[in-house]
Amino acid sequence: MNAPATLPDLSHLWMPFTANKQFKAQPRLLAGASGMYYTSIDGRRILDGTAGLWCVNAGHCREEIVQAVSRQIGNLDYAPGFQLGHPDAFDAATAVAGVMPQGMDRIFFTNSGSESVDTALKIALAYHRARGEGQRVRLIGRERGYHGVGFGGISVGGIVANRKAFSGALLPAVDHLPHTHNLEKNAFSRGQPAWGAHLADELERLIALHDASTIAAVIVEPMAGSAGVLIPPKGYLERLREITARHGILLIFDEVITGYGRLGAATASEFFGITPDIITMAKGVSNAAVPAGAVAVRREIHDAIVGATASGIEFFHGYTYSGHPLAAAAILATLDIYRREDLFARARGLSAKFEAAAHTLQGAPHVVDVRNLGLVAGIELAPREGAPGARATEVFQKCFDRGVLVRFTGDIIAVSPPLIINEDQIGQIFETIGQALKEVQ
Numbered sequence: 001m002n003a004p005a006t007l008p009d010l011s012h013l014w015m016p017f018t019a020n021k022q023f024k025a026q027p028r029l030l031a032g033a034s035g036m037y038y039t040s041i042d043g044r045r046i047l048d049g050t051a052g053l054w055c056v057n058a059g060h061c062r063e064e065i066v067q068a069v070s071r072q073i074g075n076l077d078y079a080p081g082f083q084l085g086h087p088d089a090f091d092a093a094t095a096v097a098g099v100m101p102q103g104m105d106r107i108f109f110t111n112s113g114s115e116s117v118d119t120a121l122k123i124a125l126a127y128h129r130a131r132g133e134g135q136r137v138r139l140i141g142r143e144r145g146y147h148g149v150g151f152g153g154i155s156v157g158g159i160v161a162n163r164k165a166f167s168g169a170l171l172p173a174v175d176h177l178p179h180t181h182n183l184e185k186n187a188f189s190r191g192q193p194a195w196g197a198h199l200a201d202e203l204e205r206l207i208a209l210h211d212a213s214t215i216a217a218v219i220v221e222p223m224a225g226s227a228g229v230l231i232p233p234k235g236y237l238e239r240l241r242e243i244t245a246r247h248g249i250l251l252i253f254d255e256v257i258t259g260y261g262r263l264g265a266a267t268a269s270e271f272f273g274i275t276p277d278i279i280t281m282a283k284g285v286s287n288a289a290v291p292a293g294a295v296a297v298r299r300e301i302h303d304a305i306v307g308a309t310a311s312g313i314e315f316f317h318g319y320t321y322s323g324h325p326l327a328a329a330a331i332l333a334t335l336d337i338y339r340r341e342d343l344f345a346r347a348r349g350l351s352a353k354f355e356a357a358a359h360t361l362q363g364a365p366h367v368v369d370v371r372n373l374g375l376v377a378g379i380e381l382a383p384r385e386g387a388p389g390a391r392a393t394e395v396f397q398k399c400f401d402r403g404v405l406v407r408f409t410g411d412i413i414a415v416s417p418p419l420i421i422n423e424d425q426i427g428q429i430f431e432t433i434g435q436a437l438k439e440v441q
């Protein structure tokens with residue numbers, strides 16, 4: 001390892017979703033990035049096995065995005081999005097609509113995945129109200145779902161640690177589907193597991209309990225990323241679509257992770273051939289170069305809300321930075337790269353090699369499951385007795401020390417590289433995890 005560089009004062013920054021005390025005792029600081037690599041402040045090159053936080057899908061510091069954002073900040077640093085606009089926000093919405101499933105071409109801009117989720121939930125409520133079904137207020141999420149950190153998102157989310165400190169203050173009319181993760185049935189599945197489609201029928205049970213007339217929307221991640229890569233069983237999402245449509249309930253796909261090529265298509269909706277009513281996105285939409293998010297809705301949903309008001313503001317919602325000029329410039333440049341380089345097809349083409357490389361870890365110490373879809377893999381470890389999460393944390397640190405960035409949630413290692421990765425780099429990631437696994441107890 002190179003000599004450590006001078007550290008900044010670490011005391012003032014309260015870090016998000018971080019073990020602050022441990023981090024500050026053993027900091028990992030990044031100083032630069034290019035293509036597939038980060039550079040740490042001590043000058044080491046670190047292969048990015050996670051596309052940052054599942055977001056830098058086109059690779060780091062892409063020249064076209066850098067140029068577009070630089071030009072924009074010198075030209076139009078900010079423009080209000082309320083009662084005013086600027087051309088790039090409209091062009092960015094057109095570009096986003098162009099990669100969404102057919103008919104989902106009305107786009108609302110936000111700044112993050114959390115804001116996209118809260119926006120989508122509000123659109124669902126506003127839609128039913130506009131149609132005279134204002135009693136449809138109940139929202140159904142799923143256990144182990146992650147939908148960001150707004151009060152809406154944690155209410156429909158199903159990650160206990162993210163909820164428990166706030167449990168007295170969550171949205172009241174919420175219920176949850178069971179999650180679909182089952183190692184007894186599905187361990188070491190390649191692609192979508194065969195078992196579990198029937199778990200979607202639990203929605204019928206919730207509908208029988210609450211009555212469809214009280215339910216506004218069901219929100220799920222088509223593939224759950226943050227909870228540790230939970231791949232939907234074959235037929236599961238199709239059934240959710242069928243049941244929601246039959247009962248007039250909106251289906252929201254939270255595609256903050258799966259959008260923009262992660263599975264080898266523009267969206268998971270396209271990948272699975274299932275069109276929901278609302279899609280949330282963020283992360284890859286701007287290659288994470290500027291914070292940005294969006295919600296795509298079916299045209300009828302937009303028209304129902306906008307058409308319900310004769311004049312004046314139709315939807316009392318929005319952010320100071322909705323459609324920010326820098327975000328719009330980044331989105332336009334990013335979508336242009338995806339299209340020109342055909343990166344979603346590239347991800348699709350690499351996915352078999354990626355799957356084979358991931359599954360070489362079957363039989364490695366502590367590994368109880370390997371699962372994958374597109375350019376995502378989850379490697380689940382048996383927890384160390386009395387210290388859940390410790391093994392995966394150590395694997396993460398050992399990989400980082402060896403120059404490979406992976407992610408961990410509990411005892412699950414997640415790999416989700418930029419879509420520009422090559423086969424050697426795929427090999428390097430899984431070999432490095434394999435070496436690290438041999439060293440942890």
Ligand SMILES: Cc1ncc(COP(=O)(O)O)c(C=O)c1O
Pocket residue numbers: 111112113114115117146147148149221225226254255256257282283
């Ligand atoms: C599915 C999903 N929804 C929402 C979010 C929240 O996004 P953000 O952190 O940009 O608020 C995430 C973040 O990982 C996510 O994976």
